[in-house]
Amino acid sequence: MHWGYFSKLAEPLLAVKSGDLVTIETLTHHGGDDYDLLIKGDPGAESVYHWTSTEKNVSRRGAGPTSGILKRGSGEGLGVHLLTGPVYIDDAEPGDVLEVRILDVHTRPCRNPAHRGRTFGVNAAANWGFHYGDLIEQPAPREVVTVFDLDATGRENWAQAVHSYIWTPQTDPDGIVHPTVDYPGVVVDQSKVNKKRGVLEGVRVPVRLHFGTMGLAPSEADYVSSIPPTYTGGNIDNWRIGKSATMYYPVAVPGALFSVGDPHAAQGDSELCGTAIETSLTGLFQFILHKRDALGETILEGLDYPLLETAEEWIIHGFTFPNYLAALGPDAQLTVASHANVDAAMRDAFRKTRRFLMNTQALTEDEAITLMSVGIDFGVTQVVDGNWGVHAIVKKGLFTGRNSASGNRS
Amino acid sequence: MHWGYFSKLAEPLLAVKSGDLVTIETLTHHGGDDYDLLIKGDPGAESVYHWTSTEKNVSRRGAGPTSGILKRGSGEGLGVHLLTGPVYIDDAEPGDVLEVRILDVHTRPCRNPAHRGRTFGVNAAANWGFHYGDLIEQPAPREVVTVFDLDATGRENWAQAVHSYIWTPQTDPDGIVHPTVDYPGVVVDQSKVNKKRGVLEGVRVPVRLHFGTMGLAPSEADYVSSIPPTYTGGNIDNWRIGKSATMYYPVAVPGALFSVGDPHAAQGDSELCGTAIETSLTGLFQFILHKRDALGETILEGLDYPLLETAEEWIIHGFTFPNYLAALGPDAQLTVASHANVDAAMRDAFRKTRRFLMNTQALTEDEAITLMSVGIDFGVTQVVDGNWGVHAIVKKGLFTGRNSASGNRS
Numbered sequence: 002m003h004w005g006y007f008s009k010l011a012e013p014l015l016a017v018k019s020g021d022l023v024t025i026e027t028l029t030h031h032g033g034d035d036y037d038l039l040i041k042g043d044p045g046a047e048s049v050y051h052w053t054s055t056e057k058n059v060s061r062r063g064a065g066p067t068s069g070i071l072k073r074g075s076g077e078g079l080g081v082h083l084l085t086g087p088v089y090i091d092d093a094e095p096g097d098v099l100e101v102r103i104l105d106v107h108t109r110p111c112r113n114p115a116h117r118g119r120t121f122g123v124n125a126a127a128n129w130g131f132h133y134g135d136l137i138e139q140p141a142p143r144e145v146v147t148v149f150d151l152d153a154t155g156r157e158n159w160a161q162a163v164h165s166y167i168w169t170p171q172t173d174p175d176g177i178v179h180p181t182v183d184y185p186g187v188v189v190d191q192s193k194v195n196k197k198r199g200v201l202e203g204v205r206v207p208v209r210l211h212f213g214t215m216g217l218a219p220s221e222a223d224y225v226s227s228i229p230p231t232y233t234g235g236n237i238d239n240w241r242i243g244k245s246a247t248m249y250y251p252v253a254v255p256g257a258l259f260s261v262g263d264p265h266a267a268q269g270d271s272e273l274c275g276t277a278i279e280t281s282l283t284g285l286f287q288f289i290l291h292k293r294d295a296l297g298e299t300i301l302e303g304l305d306y307p308l309l310e311t312a313e314e315w316i317i318h319g320f321t322f323p324n325y326l327a328a329l330g331p332d333a334q335l336t337v338a339s340h341a342n343v344d345a346a347m348r349d350a351f352r353k354t355r356r357f358l359m360n361t362q363a364l365t366e367d368e369a370i371t372l373m374s375v376g377i378d379f380g381v382t383q384v385v386d387g388n389w390g391v392h393a394i395v396k397k398g399l400f401t402g403r404n405s406a407s408g409n410r411s
Numbered sequence: 412m413h414w415g416y417f418s419k420l421a422e423p424l425l426a427v428k429s430g431d432l433v434t435i436e437t438l439t440h441h442g443g444d445d446y447d448l449l450i451k452g453d454p455g456a457e458s459v460y461h462w463t464s465t466e467k468n469v470s471r472r473g474a475g476p477t478s479g480i481l482k483r484g485s486g487e488g489l490g491v492h493l494l495t496g497p498v499y500i501d502d503a504e505p506g507d508v509l510e511v512r513i514l515d516v517h518t519r520p521c522r523n524p525a526h527r528g529r530t531f532g533v534n535a536a537a538n539w540g541f542h543y544g545d546l547i548e549q550p551a552p553r554e555v556v557t558v559f560d561l562d563a564t565g566r567e568n569w570a571q572a573v574h575s576y577i578w579t580p581q582t583d584p585d586g587i588v589h590p591t592v593d594y595p596g597v598v599v600d601q602s603k604v605n606k607k608r609g610v611l612e613g614v615r616v617p618v619r620l621h622f623g624t625m626g627l628a629p630s631e632a633d634y635v636s637s638i639p640p641t642y643t644g645g646n647i648d649n650w651r652i653g654k655s656a657t658m659y660y661p662v663a664v665p666g667a668l669f670s671v672g673d674p675h676a677a678q679g680d681s682e683l684c685g686t687a688i689e690t691s692l693t694g695l696f697q698f699i700l701h702k703r704d705a706l707g708e709t710i711l712e713g714l715d716y717p718l719l720e721t722a723e724e725w726i727i728h729g730f731t732f733p734n735y736l737a738a739l740g741p742d743a744q745l746t747v748a749s750h751a752n753v754d755a756a757m758r759d760a761f762r763k764t765r766r767f768l769m770n771t772q773a774l775t776e777d778e779a780i781t782l783m784s785v786g787i788d789f790g791v792t793q794v795v796d797g798n799w800g801v802h803a804i805v806k807k808g809l810f811t812g813r814n815s816a817s818g819n820r821s
Contacts, residue, residue, distance in 0.1 A: 124781045131761060132783075138776040145777045149785075160785075161812075165777060201778050203813030206786040207806070267785045273761060274784035343753040343801075347794060351541060351683060366548040367555045367575060368611050371534045373542075374684035375559075375570075375677045376616040381789040381801065384757060391753075391791065396617070402571075403613030 002028065002049055002262075003087075005063035005080030005185060007225045007235060009218040009254040013089035016256070019290035022104070023088060024283065027212065027264045030083040031123045031279035033188040034146045038121040039281070042112030046281065049083065050186055054174045062185050064224035064334060074177060078184040079334060080226035082214045082236065086260030088288070093257035096293035098301045099217060099250050101259065101286055106210045106244045108266070109281035110153035120153040122160065122266045122280030125168075127182045129338075130275035131384045144168035144182050146189070147200060149278045151208060151266055159205035160266050160278055166194035206267045210282055211243035213263030216307060220253040221326035226334045227263075229388035232324045234307040238277070238383040239392060240268040241309060241316060249291075249301055249308040259288070272383040300361040306353055315395040317357055319350025320388045338387035346391040350379060354393040362400060372399070412438065412459055412672075413497075415473035415490030415595060417635045417645060419628040419664040423499035426666070429700035432514070433498060434693065437622065437674045440493040441533045441689035443598040444556045448531040449691070452522030456691065459493065460596055464584045472595050474634035474744060484587060488594040489744060490636035492624045492646065496670030498698070503667035506703035508711045509627060509660050511669065511696055516620045516654045518676070519691035520563035530563040532570065532676045532690030535578075537592045539748075540685035541794045554578035554592050556599070557610060559688045561618060561676055569615035570676050570688055576604035616677045620692055621653035623673030626717060630663040631736035636744045637673075639798035642734045644717040648687070648793040649802060650678045651719060651726060659701075659711055659718040669698070682793040710771040716763055725805040727767055729760025730798045748797035756801040760789060764803040772810060782809070 003011055017023060028046055032039040040046040051058040057075075061067050065077030090099060108120045126132065126145040133142050145167055151160040170180045173187050216234020219225050230237045234250045242248060250257075261284065268277030296302050300315070306323060309316040322328045322345070325337045354377065358369035376399055382390030413421055427433060438456055442449040450456040461468040467485075471477050475487030500509060518530045536542065536555040543552050555577055561570040580590045583597050626644020629635050640647045644660045652658060660667075671694065678687030706712050710725070716733060719726040732738045732755070735747045764787065768779035786809055792800030 124785055126777065126780050126784065130780070130784070131757070132765075132780050135758070135762070136776065137765075145781065147777075147781045159812075162778075162781075165781075201774070201782060204778075204782065204809055205812045206782070206809065269784060269786050270788035270790065271757070272784055273787075273789070274780045276784065278785050343757055347541070347681070347753055347791060348545070352545070355542075355547075364611070366546065367536065367553075367557075368572075368614075370536050370540070370542050370684045371555065371557045371572075371575075372611060372614065372616070374536065374540070374679060374682055374686065375534055375688050376679050377683075378680035379683070379791040380680065381757060381791060399614055399616065402569075402615045 002059060003084050003260065004059045004061060005076050005078065005082060005227050007216065007218045007227060007260060008223060009220060009258060010223050011087050011218065011258065013087050013256065013258065016089040016091055017288055018091045019288060022285060022287045024285050025085050025261055026283045027085050027262045028083045028281045029264055029279040030081050030185045031125060031276065033186050034123040034125065035121065035148050036188050037113065038111060038148065052174050052186065064226040073184040074173065074175065080228050081185040082227040082263040084214065084227060084260040084262035087218060087258035089256035089258060090288055090290055093252045093290050094255055095220065095253055097252040098291040098296060098304055099252055099257045099259065100289040100291060101248045103244055103246050103284055104287055105285040107283055108151065108153045108210065109283055118152065118154050119150055120280060122149045122151065122278040123147065124149065124274065124278050125182055125276045126274035127276060129385055131273050149266065158208050160208055161205060162201035164196045164198050165200045166196050169193050206278065209240040209243060209267045211240045211265050212261050212284065213238045213265045213277060215242060215248065215261040217250045217252060218254050218258035219326055225326065228386055229325055229337050230320060230386055230390060231326060231388065232306050236263060236386050237307060237318055237390065238268065238272050238386060239309060239316065239318065240265065241311060245312065247310040249304060251305050271381045272385050275385045302360045303356060313397055315397065317350060317354045317393045317395065318382065319346045319353055319391045321345040322388055323349050325388050341387055341389045343381060343384060343389055343391060346389045347379065350391040350393045354395065412469060413494050413670065414469045414471060415486050415488065415492060415637050417626065417628045417637060417670060418633060419630060419668060420633050421497050421628065421668065423497050423666065423668065426499040426501055427698055428501045429698060432695060432697045434695050435495050435671055436693045437495050437672045438493045438691045439674055439689040440491050440595045441535060441686065443596050444533040444535065445531065445558050446598050447523065448521060448558065462584050462596065474636040483594040484583065484585065490638050491595040492637040492673040494624065494637060494670040494672035497628060497668035499666035499668060500698055500700055503662045503700050504665055505630065505663055507662040508701040508706060508714055509662055509667045509669065510699040510701060511658045513654055513656050513694055514697055515695040517693055518561065518563045518620065519693060528562065528564050529560055530690060532559045532561065532688040533557065534559065534684065534688050535592055535686045536684035537686060539795055541683050559676065568618045570618055571615060572611035574606045574608050575610045576606050579603050616688065619650040619653060619677045621650045621675050622671050622694065623648045623675045623687060625652060625658065625671040627660045627662060628664050628668035629736055635736065638796055639735055639747050640730060640796055640800060641736060641798065642716050646673060646796050647717060647728055647800065648678065648682050648796060649719060649726065649728065650675065651721060655722065657720045659714060661715050681791045682795050685795045712770045713766060723807055725807065727760060727764045727803045727805065728792065729756045729763055729801045731755040732798055733759050735798050751797055751799045753791060753794060753799055753801060756799045757789065760801040760803045764805065767805065
């Protein structure tokens, strides 16, 4: 696993051929918020999280510096998601498109015998949330962790809250104090927080198992924070990226270098408070490589952003910056969040959807614009990931009445 | 009918008691875009649109000036929607809430015998559209009218395009030239536009019959443009405001003064190009008055914005300004569009949803914020109405596991 970044320099864990199926375990980076429920007894999770004053199994966490005076820790938490990978796809080259099919997704059961058949997730209403500077109750500001319980057998399709606590300063094994949620994998000392029971009593949150972060290594920088989504995917945080969904990504570096993580049990469009219900998941993935020369006259023609396909929809992802690394230069990873806004993401979603409809359905610009207004829904993907997102939902049913002579390429 | 404005000074057409049912015919304000298909032979529509050099049946169109030197015409097109009403609700007073149930909606069939069983609508990709300054094909800018055909019997649930044309300068009966779509009810001289056939060939747009504009007279000004939505409703342009939906509005003036219009056959979230498929509709409405003293401990407690309820959802409407008339002062109607942005609408939707969950489901602020992040979807209602909109979809199913002791007030 690599923690908090995508990197074209990362050593592949596995090389596969187009068509191969791979089962990938992913771990939530919020396990430390309740070690007993999310990590303890799980050898894989325990190993990844292992961190004492003398040993830290995954040292680098984020795309930031790893030496010198560190305020938060190695990598500086500039990027936070635990990612499994990268997977090297044979023959993938820049200009190609990688199709990733999510054939199955299931929860990672809790290994604590007291919770057989259950699993747990956490929501952190954190300092990067949309709400954070805008609280009406005291103390303000505050960060709140809510632990959720859910069925690990698939019998119940909802999650319920167990308890919550307000974050208090936590000291990590290296002696660094974390006054806020500012570095991933810090294990919260449960004796130093005040657990509140009975939160969201009786409220059932529909389960939407999905991967918040999934994508390829960009070419623009050696280490790229896992937080802002971009043209190669990453932290898109669209809850529709779950079982039976297919993602298409433009390949930016040789081998594509696919990684996946940030698993979520449930999330709403906007991911308002900064996180979803963060839980560990395992997925079955299939990789299909589309070479650059074969993209013409397909829905992948001209694709330079992450496209989602489900049985009934294409979903186009717009961001404040379609490629913030290119747009903002060397300091992009540090400055992107200061530019975040929904309006530019809406603009980007409009432009990409127009192009998608013109390229793949042979519509004129005027046809595309009218169709967007009368039959395509735009939603707020997320307002918390530095590079904010708006998505457009293009229903395939719009085109089922067309014959091939009409230019339908679906 | 009143055209282009809400007004506390408007003479009620009808007074009803709480509980009464009223059938209301509404007419599209885009009928002039294709008079033969949308108006001709329909006595009601012909009467409303009647305008010669000596007679103009509905003179005022908009909240702007009606005398002096007029650039566009009486009312100056500061507001464009044909509205039927107002309906006076007996005993309604400021501080009360008016519930409006939409019990049925049906299309208004074309009266042209050549089109028996059909009806028509138009989409105008117009100068106030999100796309307008951002076109990639020539000529740019341009405004495009697309005429849609749809079944008037309810057998087909889609609309299909018939033809389109680019707007050309049109001279109205008073001799004023309209180089763009800048005044409602101008009848387009079909010999002066170039009809393009075969547009959106084979594309079927799902029908979503709804009322784009529906609401009460605000108290802040005598004549209020029908374009920007506000706390008393108006031009919300949420396609979910159709059959079986219920709207709740805060009453701002005695009698509430309900009006409805801007009927739509279909629209996507964002209404990107400035209009939906604009067509005439008839609805059956029921009015229920909730007196101020009876709001406590109900979902209407503290309601100061238009709330939508369906069988499965509550939908909360945020705007760039929750009350732009109060926020922007005397010039509000002229300046609001220059402030339009999605970010502020998202902020407003967040704040209103938080309050809704706290007031009506007895959640703490922290519970409300977490629930919004993990289980509530935010979408882009519209980016074209001067005061832009973001809505939050609160599924009632979230709360079905609660017992009354948990504070459920649904």
